Amino acid sequence: MLKIPSHLIVAGSSWLSKIIIAGVQLASISYLISILGEEKYAIFSLLTGLLVWCSAVDFGIGTGLQNYISECRAKNKSYDAYIKSALHLSFIAIIFFIALFYIFSGVISAKYLSSFHEVLQDKTRMLFFTSCLVFSSIGIGAIAYKILFAELVGWKANLLNALSY
Numbered sequence: 001m002l003k004i005p006s007h008l009i010v011a012g013s014s015w016l017s018k019i020i021i022a023g024v025q026l027a028s029i030s031y032l033i034s035i036l037g038e039e040k041y042a043i044f045s046l047l048t049g050l051l052v053w054c055s056a057v058d059f060g061i062g063t064g065l066q067n068y069i070s071e072c073r074a075k076n077k078s079y080d081a082y083i084k085s086a087l088h089l090s091f092i093a094i095i096f097f098i099a100l101f102y103i104f105s106g107v108i109s110a111k112y113l114s115s116f117h118e119v120l121q122d123k124t125r126m127l128f129f130t131s132c133l134v135f136s137s138i139g140i141g142a143i144a145y146k147i148l149f150a151e152l153v154g155w156k157a158n159l160l161n162a163l164s165y
Helices: 006-036 038-048 050-058 061-074 080-112 114-120 124-150 154-164
Strands: none
Touching (some): 006 154, 038 050, 038 124, 050 080, 050 124, 061 080, 061 124, 114 124
16 A cells, blocks of 8 residues: 655645635635625735734744654654743733733724724724734634644644634
């Protein structure tokens, strides 16, 4: 029986995941515009654009953890302590960013969503803050993906990513 190398499975699952995600996003545009209307869809687009900024919440913990796990696996050592440390650091990071978002969301949202003040009717701060919270949790959750890749089961991370859409 033909055995497919694991790196090809991970690469293939990554491409398939990206194709599924792109397809869902393309299909959802016209659907969301028909439900929300153009102005609210524009607000939705601006808020989802925060995902990239909020993914910085992990401070690179996921990438560093992935490297340490790979190193420990190569040396046949336990990496549980690194995972525990990453969990603690992530908790501190999310608390820090929640406070930061809470303090500055009024000022930033007033500028970021200024074109939609009439549509949002003084809900800009709440929407901005809530979006940042959700997207920050996604950034912290990405650490789990890095662990899966380091444990050489990246196809599971790609599957979870595709299913999340």
